[in-house]
Amino acid sequence: MTISPNYAIMGNMIDFNIPPYTGTEEKYIHQAIRDRKLSGDGRFTKKCSQWLEETLSVTHALLTTSCTHALEMAAVLTGIGEGDEVIMPSYTFVSTANAFVQRGARIVFTDIRPDTMNLDEQLLEDAITPRTRVIVPVHYAGVACEMDTILDIARTHHLQVVEDAAQGITSLYKGKDLGTIGDYGCLSFHETKNLTMGEGGALLFQREGALEQAEIIREKGTNRSKFFRGQIDKYTWVDYGSSYLPSELNAAYLWGQFMECDKIQQDRMQTWDFYHQAFEDLEQSGYLQRPVIPSYARHNAHMYYIKVADLETRTRFLSYLREQGILAVFHYVPLHSSAAGQRFGRFCGEDRFTTKESERLVRLPLYYGIGQETREKIAETVKRFFTP
Ligand SMILES: *Cc1c(COP(=O)(O)O)cnc(C)c1O
Numbered sequence: 001m002t003i004s005p006n007y008a009i010m011g012n013m014i015d016f017n018i019p020p021y022t023g024t025e026e027k028y029i030h031q032a033i034r035d036r037k038l039s040g041d042g043r044f045t046k047k048c049s050q051w052l053e054e055t056l057s058v059t060h061a062l063l064t065t066s067c068t069h070a071l072e073m074a075a076v077l078t079g080i081g082e083g084d085e086v087i088m089p090s091y092t093f094v095s096t097a098n099a100f101v102q103r104g105a106r107i108v109f110t111d112i113r114p115d116t117m118n119l120d121e122q123l124l125e126d127a128i129t130p131r132t133r134v135i136v137p138v139h140y141a142g143v144a145c146e147m148d149t150i151l152d153i154a155r156t157h158h159l160q161v162v163e164d165a166a167q168g169i170t171s172l173y174k175g176k177d178l179g180t181i182g183d184y185g186c187l188s189f190h191e192t193k194n195l196t197m198g199e200g201g202a203l204l205f206q207r208e209g210a211l212e213q214a215e216i217i218r219e220k221g222t223n224r225s226k227f228f229r230g231q232i233d234k235y236t237w238v239d240y241g242s243s244y245l246p247s248e249l250n251a252a253y254l255w256g257q258f259m260e261c262d263k264i265q266q267d268r269m270q271t272w273d274f275y276h277q278a279f280e281d282l283e284q285s286g287y288l289q290r291p292v293i294p295s296y297a298r299h300n301a302h303m304y305y306i307k308v309a310d311l312e313t314r315t316r317f318l319s320y321l322r323e324q325g326i327l328a329v330f331h332y333v334p335l336h337s338s339a340a341g342q343r344f345g346r347f348c349g350e351d352r353f354t355t356k357e358s359e360r361l362v363r364l365p366l367y368y369g370i371g372q373e374t375r376e377k378i379a380e381t382v383k384r385f386f387t388p
Pocket residue numbers: 065066067068069092093095096138164166167187188189190199200201
């Protein structure tokens with residue numbers, strides 16, 4: 001059976017997301033089945049790791065079962081423990097925080113920059129205490145945080161940096177791939193991200209010495225990876241670990257996506273550029289705001305969002321779009337306002353932008369193969385809301 005990648009309009013609704021599928025994935029999945037190797041660390045896991053290492057220029061890329069799990073691995077590798085503090089934006093996904101909460105750390109949430117929705121690097125110094133160990137920049141929408149400033153501050157205070165680059169595959173900060181700049185970087189290949197394996201992710205790092213421990217954590221705390229390479233003659237329990245190694249079936253799908261990465265990315269970029277152009281006039285007339293890409297960043301068209309006047313306008317706008325057959329969505333509810341966020345962390349300083357900006361944000365449908373007709377319908381429908 002062949003599935004057309006252009007299955008954009010299903011029923012009468014335009015979906016917010018459709019997982020990317022290029023047609024090459026099945027061939028590789030069949031190969032994995034024929035290899036009689038379905039658990040992890042087979043041919044496709046290795047090919048994917050190598051592709052990431054070469055494409056992103058990073059010493060080590062370990063495929064994982066999710067970005068959530070890559071973050072958990074990074075948290076263990078930083079050596080963070082009970083009572084230590086981690087600084088991160090409140091405007092992020094729960095996994096960014098959970099990974100460190102699981103180690104007994106306290107979360108210190110900082111405010112974001114209204115232009116990129118990223119952690120405001122100017123507020124970092126104020127958030128640092130003698131207990132601070134780690135800073136977690138989240139590259140929202142695949143748009144880079146101001147990494148030079150963040151790394152300078154981290155170096156001065158002897159802190160480690162874990163990049164949540166879940167949305168950042170192929171995005172750059174001053175020419176460097178997101179996820180390869182800090183001590184550890186975490187990518188996601190969930191079906192909502194640019195490239196996917198259903199559920200999956202990767203842990204990136206440059207430090208040679210971290211590889212052995214990272215492999216042990218991923219293999220349930222055993223030295224099984226060494227055993228399979230023939231470096232030892234039996235494997236045992238050597239350290240803390242869990243099960244973070246994805247199946248070959250998932251890796252085979254991802255390999256198909258990697259092979260078509262340029263095609264997927266070009267298509268997403270076209271949609272992003274189309275929206276950006278389409279809403280220029282509405283921005284100039286003051287109806288909405290478009291995303292800002294700082295000069296140090298090259299983005300990957302992970303997301304197209306607009307910001308409307310306020311929460312009330314957004315609520316009306318989202319139900320209008322739904323009535324018109326378009327599934328648009330809002331995004332994170334700031335973590336510091338959630339029950340768990342209050343229990344496991346605190347907000348540092350004043351919430352000038354986190355709540356206000358998050359309440360105005362609307363994400364429009366953007367997926368591989370969305371097609372010109374659908375993009376146009378969405379843009380026209382959005383315009384009609386503001387200028388009937
Ligand atoms: C998607 C996402 C995650 C979680 O990724 P999974 O692979 O689904 O675990 C974490 N952080 C951010 C910023 C994300 O967008």
